[in-house]
Amino acid sequence: MAVNGKHITVLGAGSWGTALARHLAVNGSTVRLWGRRLEQIEEINAFRENKRYLPGVILPGAMLVTTDLEQALEGASAVVFSVPSHTFRTVLRQALPFIKAETLIVNTAKGIEENSNLRLSEVFAAEAGPARLEHYAVLSGPSHAEEVAREMPTAIVAASTSPHTAVLAQDIFMQQNLRVYTNPDIIGVELGGALKNVIALGTGIADGLLGSDNARAALMTRGLAEITRLGIVMQANPLTFAGLTGLGDLIVTCISRHSRNRRAGIAIGQGKTLQQALDKVNMVVEGVRTTRAAHNLAAALGIEMPITEQMYQVLFHNLSPQAAMKNLMARGKTREVEEVALAHIKWQSQQGIEL
Amino acid sequence: MAVNGKHITVLGAGSWGTALARHLAVNGSTVRLWGRRLEQIEEINAFRENKRYLPGVILPGAMLVTTDLEQALEGASAVVFSVPSHTFRTVLRQALPFIKAETLIVNTAKGIEENSNLRLSEVFAAEAGPARLEHYAVLSGPSHAEEVAREMPTAIVAASTSPHTAVLAQDIFMQQNLRVYTNPDIIGVELGGALKNVIALGTGIADGLLGSDNARAALMTRGLAEITRLGIVMQANPLTFAGLTGLGDLIVTCISRHSRNRRAGIAIGQGKTLQQALDKVNMVVEGVRTTRAAHNLAAALGIEMPITEQMYQVLFHNLSPQAAMKNLMARGKTREVEEVALAHIKWQSQQGIEL
Known part of the structure; x- marks a missing residue:
């Protein structure tokens, strides 16, 4: 499964989700960006700019930006979750029916679930089943969204228990100004x-x-x-x-x-x-x-x-x-x-x- | 050998040497501070202030400040070297005749000797003999002199191949606002x-x-x-x-x-x-x-x-x-x-x- 140049869906239109969607689109993937709030998505579509979270950065015209989760996810070969950690379980639950079992999942949220004290990969395993952890990667590291959107040099990590999945995630993001290391220690x-x-x-x-x-x-x-x-x-x-x-x-x-x-x-x-x-x-x-x-x-x-x-x-x-x-x-x-x-x-x- | 409350000599009247001399004196040791440049030492003695390297910090009146190496070192129970790394070998060579073999040596210089590529403890061993490394410690860590002189919270490390020597160095510096950890890995x-x-x-x-x-x-x-x-x-x-x-x-x-x-x-x-x-x-x-x-x-x-x-x-x-x-x-x-x-x-x- 090679996903570079394929359909990639980014869930979450905050600063990081928007910056990653732009990065992927600029580097040759077909990208769809999903956000929950209609008003914000309409504004992005009108101006090709996320004025609240990433002002001054223009998004490629071909990128589909939508509040329709099914439309966003249909046929995606990779799905990037970029929502706040405390909403991850809810969004995941809503999205799973539209994601095929072998689809690459990349999570950028950082947190530990309240009350359960679970890491987010544990939340994923609980919702999607432990077998799908094989297709699950975490993208993390020192990366201000504003700087990645402006193509400043940045180095981050793709981590997965599966070396193959870590390399897939590395492949879709790595580019001249975004250096991606792999790490098996999720x-x-x-x-x-x-x-x-x-x-x-x-x-x-x-x-x-x-x-x-x-x-x-x-x-x-x-x-x-x-x-x-x-x-x-x-x-x-x-x-x-x-x-x-x-x-x-x-x-x-x-x-x-x-x-x-x-x-x-x-x-x-x-x-x-x-x-x-x-x-x-x-x-x-x-x-x-x-x-x-x-x-x-x-x-x-x-x-x-x-x-x-x-x-x-x-x-x-x-x-x-x-x-x-x-x-x-x-x-x-x-x-x-x-x-x-x-x-x-x-x-x-x-x-x-x-x- | 307990050195707390005893005679401690600081060699080097830059910002860090001056800050450490003040710190030791304020905390009960009898301190002598040595510097090479007569003009600077006379100024410190006149104003009780190192105007060039540590302006605004007043030194205790009882501290002897001198350019006379023999006078500075006589009877010292501990000697702190706080000179630039490229002058360490020269100052050490001049000072050694006045330092007893069992005296605690603490070095704060950071560098690798040019051409020889030697660490400074290796320079010390070459000049003083390897046996005296047993009494040699390095003091290092994140410590702006200006902040230590103003008693801001700081944490540093005393390192020595001898656990006993590391603890001695820890003892003479540790105080409410200066936390000292030991480390055997010099x-x-x-x-x-x-x-x-x-x-x-x-x-x-x-x-x-x-x-x-x-x-x-x-x-x-x-x-x-x-x-x-x-x-x-x-x-x-x-x-x-x-x-x-x-x-x-x-x-x-x-x-x-x-x-x-x-x-x-x-x-x-x-x-x-x-x-x-x-x-x-x-x-x-x-x-x-x-x-x-x-x-x-x-x-x-x-x-x-x-x-x-x-x-x-x-x-x-x-x-x-x-x-x-x-x-x-x-x-x-x-x-x-x-x-x-x-x-x-x-x-x-x-x-x-x-x-």
Whole structure:
């Protein structure tokens, strides 16, 4: 099954879905873009521009843009899901009747489902059946939609448990300005993409409170270390977190002024309540839900995640950012590497990797 | 040997040496600060302020500040070297006659010696004898001097092949706002601190050329991956590069507008020659020398370091930044993790780590 130059459907007309649809169309695929809100889709069709989410970027005239899910999906050889993580299960359920079993599915959403604490590939398996995971890939990494739409150099990852599927996803997206790496570790890619938002909220809070480059670098580094600890216990490959979907995405999210999670954090660090911060940003801030999910996972699995714990106390139990920072700095003397090394060796042992 | 509250000598009155001297004095040690230039030392003594390198920070009145090396070192229970890496061997040679064999040595310089391609602990061993490495520690990590001098929260690492020495170094620096982790991997700590300057120059060039957050995150992530590849072959622990002295220091150096390496890179990305860029920054830009050293090490050891290679061509062979970026994006399709995983397993095998 080769899908390049074929019919590709993108579900979700936010900034990332729109940028990817444009990218695929410009590079030779026949692309259909689906969105839920009629008003927005009509506007895109009228102006060939997504004025709200990707202003200034003109879409190719041949691209079909529609609110009709059946029309969007008919005969598609690949389907890209680009909807917010908390709507993924609903949209997937509506779309599945129109998608053939062997169709390539690419998911770009980043999050952990609330209450169930499931990764989105687990949600997919629950809805579509585990056998179809063979055709399922995750696309993740440091990629502002605005920059990809403007053909700036970007490197991302296509992850799938099936090497064949990872390469298919790599093939449809890879191009001079969009470099795609494959990675078999879908668990690590999903966890990194979701959990970096917790750290972006945290570094935002520190930035709002202190404006310290040292503190931000320390929080990002130790934050990635605790995400890696959790990931290892959840059977992820620890090296994934040092890659584009872990470290790379963490960097973009923690340093960009466009990041919603970071902006919400800065408002909290400056003394706003969570609700005031969310009102100010006025868009989905994935890191808030994900902090709760990460806290629950860490508790259930017995993993020490000091930054996540302090974030949870700040967001949901009114701990002041000052007190949270003090708690983090006042911990006992620690060695930096041994803890992760031991967990890492345990992981290799689980995977049956031989020296 | 406990050194807390004892006589500590700091050699080097730049911004970091001055900030560390102040930090140690404020926290109860008797501190002497040595600098080479008489004019500067007289100014510090007159105003209790290092106006050139750390303006606005007042030093405790009891601190002796001198150009007399013998006076500075007499009876010291710990000596902190905080001189530029290319002057380390010279200053060490002058200081050694006044330092007792069992004295704790802490080095904060970051670099690889030109021509010899030696790490600074190797330079120390060559000058002082290998036996004294037992008392030698490296202090490294994401730490702008200005922020440490203002008591902003900072986390750094004390590394030594001797666990006892690492803990001694941790003890003299650790305090409420300066969290010190220990790490036995002195090779990884030295390589990370030196080589991150190459990547900071490279991300600066990309920033000057493109201003792209995606490209910067990709360069930082893939840059750390190639540093890790080199480090593994040089017997470093790959996990060190994911820690404060690798990733953490890389973050601070690549995103701060105060970084000289980054500023020099931006000028080159905007079309300046190397010499014009160095003239503009008008201070030591460690990354230039280190790019040559890293290029030589990679060639000698047969390690693929594509970013370092392109940097070397830009700095020393007039390759345009545009062409370098194009070369990086045009490489073949790659898998993200396997290469590092294999090298990592090889490292564990070398170290005799058992599963």
